Amino acid sequence: MKVVVFFVFMCKNSKPELVLGIRNLAGLEACSLYADAVYFSIDRLNLRARAKEITLENLENFVCEVKARGLKAYLAVNSTVNEDSLWDVSEVVTTAARVGVDAIIAWDMAVILKARDTGLKVHVSTQANIMNHKTAEFYRTLGAERVVLSRELSINEITKIIQKTEVEIETFVHGAMCMAISGWCHLSAYALGKSGNCGECTQPCRWKWELHGENGLVAESLGKYLLSAKDLCMIEHVPELIKAGINSFKVEGRLRDPGYLEVVSRCYREAIEAFREGNYNLEKVEVWKLELASVYNRGFSTGFYFGSPDFDNFSSGKDMNASRKKRLAVGVVVNFYPKQMAAAIKLLEEGIKIGDEIIIEGSTTYLKQQVKFLIKHGKNLTRAEKGTEVGLSVEGIVRRNDRIFIIRSK
Numbered sequence: 001m002k003v004v005v006f007f008v009f010m011c012k013n014s015k016p017e018l019v020l021g022i023r024n025l026a027g028l029e030a031c032s033l034y035a036d037a038v039y040f041s042i043d044r045l046n047l048r049a050r051a052k053e054i055t056l057e058n059l060e061n062f063v064c065e066v067k068a069r070g071l072k073a074y075l076a077v078n079s080t081v082n083e084d085s086l087w088d089v090s091e092v093v094t095t096a097a098r099v100g101v102d103a104i105i106a107w108d109m110a111v112i113l114k115a116r117d118t119g120l121k122v123h124v125s126t127q128a129n130i131m132n133h134k135t136a137e138f139y140r141t142l143g144a145e146r147v148v149l150s151r152e153l154s155i156n157e158i159t160k161i162i163q164k165t166e167v168e169i170e171t172f173v174h175g176a177m178c179m180a181i182s183g184w185c186h187l188s189a190y191a192l193g194k195s196g197n198c199g200e201c202t203q204p205c206r207w208k209w210e211l212h213g214e215n216g217l218v219a220e221s222l223g224k225y226l227l228s229a230k231d232l233c234m235i236e237h238v239p240e241l242i243k244a245g246i247n248s249f250k251v252e253g254r255l256r257d258p259g260y261l262e263v264v265s266r267c268y269r270e271a272i273e274a275f276r277e278g279n280y281n282l283e284k285v286e287v288w289k290l291e292l293a294s295v296y297n298r299g300f301s302t303g304f305y306f307g308s309p310d311f312d313n314f315s316s317g318k319d320m321n322a323s324r325k326k327r328l329a330v331g332v333v334v335n336f337y338p339k340q341m342a343a344a345i346k347l348l349e350e351g352i353k354i355g356d357e358i359i360i361e362g363s364t365t366y367l368k369q370q371v372k373f374l375i376k377h378g379k380n381l382t383r384a385e386k387g388t389e390v391g392l393s394v395e396g397i398v399r400r401n402d403r404i405f406i407i408r409s410k
Contacts, residue, residue: 014242015276019074019170020265021254024053025065025364030258034269037072039105040254044088045077053363056092060099067100076105076254078125080195089114096120103145116143123170126150129182131157133164140167148172148250150182151232155305159244168247173238174264174292175252177229177303179205187227205229206298228315233292233300236285238271258366259327259359259407260295267291294325326410333360333402334389342373343398346389352406353383360394362402369395 020035022028028038042059043052054062059075066073075096081089093114096104103121106112107128115122123146124130124139131150139147146168149158153171162169178185186195187204194200205227211219232252234241241249249272251264267288274280292300299322301313315322331347343360352358352371360367373393374381384390 014245016242016246016272017072017170017248018265018268018272019248019250020261021175021250021252021256022261023254025062026258026361026366027256027261028065028069028071029364030262030366031265032069032071034262034265035071037074037102037248038066039074039076039250041076041078042092045079045081045085045092045111056095059095059101063099063101072102073100074103074105074123075101076125077111078105078107078127081108081110086110093118093120105148112139112142112144121145123148126172126182127184129184133161136161136165136167136169140165146170146248151177152181152304154307155237155240155244158246162245169245170248170250171241171246172232172252172303173234173241173249173268174232176298177232177301179227179229223314225315228298229309230299230301230313230315231297232303233289233297234302234305235267235271235288235292237302237305238268239275239280242272242275256296257327257359258361259368262366262368263291263295290324293323295323297322324410325407327359327405327407330358330404330406332404333362333398333400335400336394336398338397341394343392343394344389345392345404347384347386349386350406351383351385351388352404354381357407359405359407360398360402361405362399365397365399365402367394367396367398 017036018034019037019039020031022031022038022040031038040054042054042056063073077089077092089110093104093111097118097120101120103123104111104115105123105125106115107125112122122144124144126148129150130136130139130147131153136147144167148170149161151172158169158171185201188200188202189195191204192202194202206225208224209226211226213219249268251268253260253264271280271288274284299315301309303309329349330352331345331349333343334346335344337343354371354374356371358369358371371392374384375391376384376388381390
């Protein structure tokens with residue numbers, strides 16, 4: 001009985017690290033109240049080539065912003081590395097160590113060895129496809145502090161690995177799932193010459209496809225998006241993940257908008273804390289699931305955690321976004337008046353009205369609020385039409401050229 005009580009006590013007092021993927025300061029601001037750490041990449045050697053806002057030149061300033069919010073900073077250097085890229089590896093890893101990055105996320109041995117030489121901690125990427133404790137221990141002997149396990153593992157398999165290794169274990173708990181093992185997909189490279197393993201995936205798995213039989217018939221009943229896997233969502237299984245002893249919960253989504261990052265990070269933070277405080281329940285789970293469904297998603301599944309997925313785990317009948325809500329571009333910030341906490345905005349695409357839920361977003365801005373006050377030529381308005389320029393009361397700092405979006409139900 002004492003052993004059982006101690007185990008339950010340890011589980012409830014364990015606090016897995018919550019790690020969010022971001023691409024800029026706006027994303028950092030959006031999740032900073034809920035995340036323990038963020039992972040990001042610079043404009044080279046990563047699997048998100050479109051994420052170019054953080055560069056080697058501004059990396060130090062970005063890491064300072066992360067640390068100023070009390071978070072850890074993890075740099076992903078997880079693309080394939082060919083001979084011509086070795087100089088980049090040296091430059092990137094050396095700079096990361098100098099500016100105070102907490103760990104490098106990598107799987108290529110050239111990156112791992114360089115990080116070890118510079119004294120940087122290493123988190124082995126899920127690209128390494130680690131599926132057993134022997135492989136996890138191998139990376140530990142090379143100096144790895146943490147390994148990110150393959151997404152293709154069940155919770156029972158993860159538990160067995162944790163019991164047999166001393167290295168920290170991180171697993172994905174939310175976000176996009178690749179139809180290939182551990183992201184090793186060549187479909188984009190073969191179809192369009194853009195390699196997903198070099199960060200240029202064009203996501204042909206999200207396109208419409210048809211399944212043709214030898215007799216020429218088309219299997220229309222299977223849907224059109226035959227290769228599009230649903231997103232992983234483990235919000236209703238947080239207790240099992242904590243009890244398994246997982247050290248770090250990882251959220252995929254470095255290219256997602258700040259609104260997505262705010263909602264997802266807040267829901268998982270609340271779920272972790274609710275379990276630790278003993279008040280995690282189904283009512284809260286339902287609320288979290290509704291909130292998660294309100295931002296970008298392709299439908300939800302539990303991936304491989306409870307067995308191999310079947311066709312129900314594919315979003316075959318829906319396009320890229322199954323969210324209950326949509327973001328519509330409204331306009332742009334023309335000027336900001338800090339003393340009045342107001343912004344001049346130009347409505348380029350849509351009109352707005354009092355009570356609308358809006359997001360103001362830029363590379364360094366994230367602000368979510370209701371429209372409470374509109375003014376034009378000294379006259380208060382209840383609504384403003386497309387094509388007009390009006391004053392808007394704002395609840396935080398915004399910047400010229402920040403974009404304004406309205407949130408509406410589909």
